[in-house]
Amino acid sequence: MRAVVRTADGGPDVLRVDEVDTPSPGDGDVLVRVAAAGVNRADLLQRRGHYPPPKGVSETLGLEVSGHIEAVGAGVTTWSVGDPAVALLAGGGYAEYVVVPAGQVTSPPEGVDLLSAAGLIEVAATVVSNMDHAGLRDGETLLVHGGTGGVGSFAIQYAKARGCTVATTAGSDAKLAVCRDLGADIALDYHGDWVAELKEATDGRGVDVILDIMGAKYLGPNVASLARGGRLVVIGLQGGVKGELNLNALLTRNATVTATSLRFRPTEQKAEIVARVAESVWPLISDQTIRPAGETRFALDDVRAAHEHLESGDNVGKVILVV
Known part of the structure; x- marks a missing residue:
């Protein structure tokens, strides 16, 4: 099969498409014939050598795909060959075929194009699992950084569907307008003093939950x-891995700081998250309560261009590799 191979740690130029062995499903697994793969910032980190996959997982990039079931392993009774599917992966998505535990596979949302569906499961699972982890309650106030990215644009709409007040940050007037169009009540330019502006917008109260992709910065x-x-839930480290924490500021707020990674959770937890997404989020997408902020598609052979586009800062919504 054809798959993207990373020849070294580095920039997009280390990626190439090559022939590799086609995997076979083991007990409890399915083999998916990939139609498209979502491109995520975690893939950029892995390409640079900063985010290796869990032990025993394919070194091939790619954390989410859409496609059709090609084969099923022993003990799998919930899937049949030819079924359309989307899958949450620990790796291996930039390829014509990928093996995935059956519990991490679900049907695409009704009414969504199969190629577009490739960019939904990772962001949906990330947002829902972390909002559950943070105990976000209906009607609370959420701050999400990077409001026009895949996670940010989804989180804005998911929280609004739950009656929350949503604040977000972005880096240009055009992107702030996109955030407002998605439902953000407070849209802040991160080049300015967004902390002071947020305090003013919340009458000095602050926010109940923060979904953060920046980390140390x-x-x-x-x-x-x-x-x-x-x-505060940290899910990304775009701004570095080591920061200074004022414990008194945390103490006087009775606040919590936590960090999570979806990729390294046990298979059983991922299956539970995928089932929750299918039950609670897919209907919101099908009735357009949640709608994609946009997508940019690249052919598998243009994987370098896809990574360059995501890194450029110009992207809105999801980047999709069409396999």
Whole structure:
């Protein structure tokens, strides 16, 4: 089969498409014939050598795919050859075929094009699992950074569907307009003093939950933006891995700082998350309560261009590799 191979740690130029062995499903697995794969910032980190896959998982990039079931392993009774499917992966998605535990596969949302569906499961699972982890309650206030990215654009709409007030950050007037169109109540330019502007917009209270993709760079500003009893969930490290934490600021707010990774969770937990997404989120997508913020498609052979586009900062929504 054809798959994207990473020849070294580095920039997009280390990626190439080559022939590799086609995997076979083991007990409890399915083999998916890939139609498309979502491109995520975690893939950029792995390409640079900063985010290796869990032990025993394919070194091929790619954390989500859509396609059709090609074969089923022993003990799998919920899937048949030819069924359309989307899958949450620990790796291996940039390829013509990928093996995945059957519990991490679900049907695409009704009414969604199969290629577009490739970019839904990773962001949906990330947002839902972390909002559950943070205990987001209906009607609370959420701050999500990077409001026009895949996770950010989804989180805005998911929280609005739950009656929350949503604040977000972005880096240009055009992107802030996209955030507002998605439902953000407060849209802040991260080049400015967004902490002060957020405090003013919340009458000095701050926010209940923050979904953060930046890590170290925003650790202090995020804690300063929390309301009493607030919860900060770090899911990305675009701004570095080591930061200084003012424990007194955390203590006086009775606040919580936590960090999670979807990729390294046990298979059983991932299956539970996928089932929750199918039950609670897919209907919101099918009735267009949640709608994609946009997508840009590249052919598998143009994987370097896909990574360059995502890294450029110009992207809105999801990047899709059509296999």
